[in-house]
Amino acid sequence: MNGAMDWLLWAKGPGFQIALTVFFVGMAFQLASILLAGRKTDLSEPRGNPAAGGRRLLWRRMLPPPGMLERAPATYVAGYLFHVGIAVVLLLSAPHIEIFHALLGIGWPGLPTALIDAVTVVTLLALFVLLYTRLTDPVRRFLARPEDYVVWALTVVPILTGWLAVNRFGPSYTGMLAAHVLSVDLLLVAFPFTKLGHALTLFTSRWYQGTILGHKGVQP
């Protein structure tokens, strides 16, 4: 390892393979253990439709509860922006589509680089707004654990280094690209074992919670 190119080749070669292995082993483990552990059987007579409750909660939890948007606009607006932003940058940037193509054998059309660039800037701003509110709001600050800041950094660094690389900031494009891919490798490794795993486990938890509420006849 004596140059940026060496780091880049390691990051997208052996490093990526290791990260991908940890990611898939971890995520499959989490999901399989959750699904197969099952829930305690509720023997009571259902007062509503459990499946309908589950389905409803899957999307209902994506909307702010009544009044919350007005009470915490930064959290919701910035939250939506960075989630949608990450999805757009990850799935619709041409260089990223090539990664999925290598993994899945299929590709799809991407968006212009300039548009991806703009979305990236908005995503980064939203993430920094969320960090600011977390640091300045006493309640959020009290509730935040060190893991929350680690997860924030794990999310921000790949986006920031990717944006810096594309826009040729820093001494070397190759070096910045290596930093970008390495930070993604790190993100993949941490994904199943931190709050980042909610990208998948939110579906199981919402489904379980929705079915329980649906069984009791509650409209979540």
Place this chain on the structure above:
Amino acid sequence: MDKGMSLASRLGEAGISRRAFLKYCGMLAASLGLPTAAGRTLAEALDAAPRQSVIWLSFQECTGCTESLTRAHAPTLESLIFDHVSLDYHHTLQAAAGEAAERARHEAMERHAGEYLVLVDGSIPVRDGGVYSTIAGVTNLQMLQETARDAAALVAIGSCAAFGGLPMADPNPTGAAPVGDLVRGKPLINLPGCPPIPASITGVLAHYLAYGRLPELDHLGRPKAFFGESIHDRCYRRPFYDQGLFARGFDDEGARKGWCLYLLGCKGPTTHNACAVTKWNDGTSFPIEAGHPCLGCSEPRFWDAGGFYRALSAPTGEPAPVAVAGLAVGAVAGAAAGFRHRRTRAAANAARPTVELGRDATGNEEERS
């Protein structure tokens, strides 16, 4: 040719006018990142420069670098500048052979000790005592170390000499190494490329002849003047990259319309060279202009960079089987954990005493008030 001839008279003899020479020096000054006025200074300095003794060592190479400089068609100013140096040793170009050739090298080393330049093309095998390439019974490694000892500076010409190139590519059976790994304590300039652009070779030579020192180098020892910018940044197809318009095959609509070659494996974003500016074959074109992605030939390890036709962002190796295996292992382990959880719960349920209404856990009737 008379060794005492000035460069100007040498060029005049070849039919190159003074005006053309000055124009060339102006361009050379610009490409070296010198101010415009430096063109005239460069011309005067080159005129007055003594003939520089140069020893050219060819090791594990294909002669493409020499070919790049001395192309067979009409002589260029680059080749004439090159002719101006006293090339005291070069396998391909010298008339002498065998012991006479080696004698010429030793004579040049003695006569110009501390002053001669060593130009190297090709990597140097070091495994098994360097036996994989020998010249006149001497290993490349021995010849390099012996010749470099009294050299003023070394120039590693081409990617093999600068970074190991093809001979050093995985699995590197001969233990090939670049010059920079084997020679320490001497000024070294790397001019990578497969082959390097002729202007970069003569530009460095002209700079050394005129100023007696090497030009400013980047972190990989390459002259910033020629390797300061990436192919991508100077590529005429860059606007298509920005618009997200990519060729996906060599004969599809995108290819015919001249769209960006990123998805076809272009390594332009990570490759630093002057191809897009100086171009090749007397400024005719460069590979991307001919519809082929940049291979990244002036960067270290370009042969092992994951495949010439695989997009730069795509992972190297085969990630899909790894992903499938990871999913399978994770699912099995997760299922085992899930079933274990079920069994623990079932065991806890079985161990829990049955409580009937009106009786406590021990079976005694509860007192009611």
